[in-house]
Amino acid sequence: MARKMLKDEDMAVADGGSYDYDLFVIGAGSGGVRGSRTSASFGAKVAICELPFNPISSDWQGGHGGTCVIRGCVPKKIMVYGASFWGEFEDSKNFGWEINGDINFNWKKLLENKTQEIVRLNGVYQRILGNSGVTMIEGAGSLVDAHTVEVTKPDSSKQRYTAKHILIATGSRAQRVNIPGKELAITSDEALSLEEVPKRAIILGGGYIAVEFASIWKGMGAEVDLFYRKELPLRGFDDEMRAIVASNLQGRGIRLHPGTNLSELSKTADGIKVVTDKGQELIADVVLFATGRKPNSQRLNLEAAGVEIDQIGAIKVDEYSRTSIPNIWAVGDVTNRINLTPVALMEATCFSVSDYSNLSPYQNGCVKFFFLCNSSNFTFNL
Template structure:
């Protein structure tokens, strides 16, 4: 709707949630349309909570990026095995240190958080840390401090949901699976979708004993037939 006159509101656009969508919308509003923009996000954490989140959102912190890093790590075990057919021999089998993988994964996430901060800074978008709540059509409260805006954008994304079933207190969600303090020797994965199978592949490659439980006769139901077949 264009920028408003200075003084009418604190900002033209106030975005709640600094994931990929919220960051992109805020910096485009500022750089392309000259809007006075601000964005709020909760403090960084590898596992989301009511008061924890972090710049980058699910994809960067608890989804695509950490998942790919663990996938890369898991692939090496297969390559070690295949290398014997190409003449490679080892006096001892390669050993994997889970704590090193997770520490380096979290270091990379912190680096990406820094990049996102610079992106917002360079776009002249104010970053406000805290949990944002909509008070009225033009007011946002961030941990009790009020900010006014001509437009409020909600870009909070989502968190894993846990069904209310017996035994749920014994399970973990995808957030926790990407940040376990130690590698599980045995793991049961309930579900046969692509995220479930990605985790199955990760832990299998890292030599955990993996069991996948599904209701249907095959995994990846509803996906490409050739993929689900093999």
């Protein structure tokens, strides 16, 4: 889908009076931070609200930087790097290295360093916003009407703010499959913050998150079983590559269960008992559901402003990232288009240039910007 830019003459928002802000952004993840600071650079008066920091997300916990920085790409890569060394140690013996004695792995040290890094990055994003002149407000934002946002602060107090434009960038959250005992399973959020490395891990899902965690835990010494519905993992990727990945996973000792789902989880003295739809029974220390994500739209009170959503709760937007209400916009995973950080960044950039170029020193309409999210070609002429 093309992400397009609106010219000034295409804007159909009536300025019905004065507002606290030109732009109020709900959510300080990749899209929200980019949209707010870029708009501020054009001269807009901008505020952004974000939940208090926590490595594990909830309706009342989040943090500046969003999923990618706090509980996604960044901490996951730290885990991937940590898990890769065991294979390197083994391979080194074939190249003349003699490793005497045991090689010990300190999970708590890795976890501590991972947490320190995402805390640091949370602070970096806050400084970026502050240096851009964006007003930061801690709390959960929701709509009162098309021009009013109510923020519930950590102390449960509420404050309302008005804005000419509102940008929603609340992202998405990992979801659990609705089967008996689902509360015993974890998502990728918790998987990045486990107190101990599991000795026996079961993963449900065949996407890249499932495959990555299978590799991480196997690299750290766990016994791993990977269950997925299709014949090969990584649905949507090249079939030849999928077959090679499956072969490599098996070669590392990960047990694959294609065409198999989980039907029930229960707690036992030995661990979590897992029953599959084929009647298999296994025991695990950890069961990870890597079965997709759901847009974070439930607590936004979208109906109060008339913002439309689809059947899974994703905010409906046009090619300009504009919702059913002309002055309310949405970017990133909450729209469930292409759920990748670089896409959210470019959607937010396009939004900012559309709306706030007329607040820059340049003349109205001087900005021409067109971007295709599935192409590397774009033009940006001032």
